[in-house]
Amino acid sequence: MGNMESSKSDSNKGMVETCIFCWIANDQDKETEVIKQNKELVCFRDINPAAPHHYLVIPREHIHSCLSLHKAHTGLVKRMAEMGRAVLRDQGITDMEDIRLGFHQPPYISVDHLHLHVLAPTSQISKYMSYKFIPRSNNFVTEEQLRKRLKNKTPPVQCISGS
Template sequence: MASSEVGEVTQLDISKRNMATDEGYDKKCIFCKVVNKEMGTELLHCVSQLLYAVTHFLKRLFQKLLEIETTTISHSFDINECHSVLSLPMVSFMIQDEEISCFRDIKPGAPHHYLIVPTKHVGNCKSLTKAHVPLVQRMVEVGKEILEKNNVTDLSDVRFGFHWPPFCSVSHLHLHVLAPASQLTFISRLFYRLNSYWFVTVDQLIELLNSKSETD
């Protein structure tokens, strides 16, 4: 999720985890806490040195494209703001079962912006193997389903993809579903840019996973 705005801390209005065991659960993972409906979940938005370097790269890119003044971009990505806490609104699950959970991105980059995540903890896309292809395909199916439920009929004008490490802020695998792709905001066009170092499409990821051996 690409955002650095500061908001008040808001708790989930659900009382406790719904998993019987800790299998597939990472207590340090924010999305594990979200999908398990933990009380008091907060999204701690602390910009690391690595992400700070990334934002400086984006800053230079913005300046080159639009000649935006340095002070304007620097304020948005100030490393001194790493103590801030980004609020997590009341989470309303649009779809949730034992395998997949879906909810809105807290800072949408398009009129429709959803996150599709495995209900049990799975690492980022770089950690996946060929065995995860069916999971990725199921995530895509859920993404299409949620778009159709929200009256998005032109599936040729959508963007599905993953941020590639180290450019992902949460290590729990999450698929970005954005529509219409033609209405992405300027910053979103950069954060979810096709053929970039930091964002891969579903097709690119599946092709990569299928090229791996079963033991990779």
């Protein structure tokens, strides 16, 4: 089985069978409680929270990481952040200045599926885990930084081989 992409049904289209986040996004993981979802995105609690409120927002489509994105994904990143903020508001967070939204960059990712970390309050991020969520560091890029970076990033050119 050289291709790991599932072709079982349209609802699982783009699912990588070995990816836990694909399983969660396609309602295949019965242990994860989904907090909010729509046709494009799913939000759930991080299993190893670094703050009192620590959620992950993932696209249903399998995208490896923030390095896989280009300018056409700017809207996706924005919608991921909007869902993250909505979940925080739903959970009673009112101080939107004391939150952090961002992505880990390879090789600092633990799951090879694009995911936005949504943390609040920032002032209560665990001192033992705070190094993982330092904005503008090599391992963590904020949602705003990523959207700025994507503005001029063109999609990769795909070579089409002849017959």
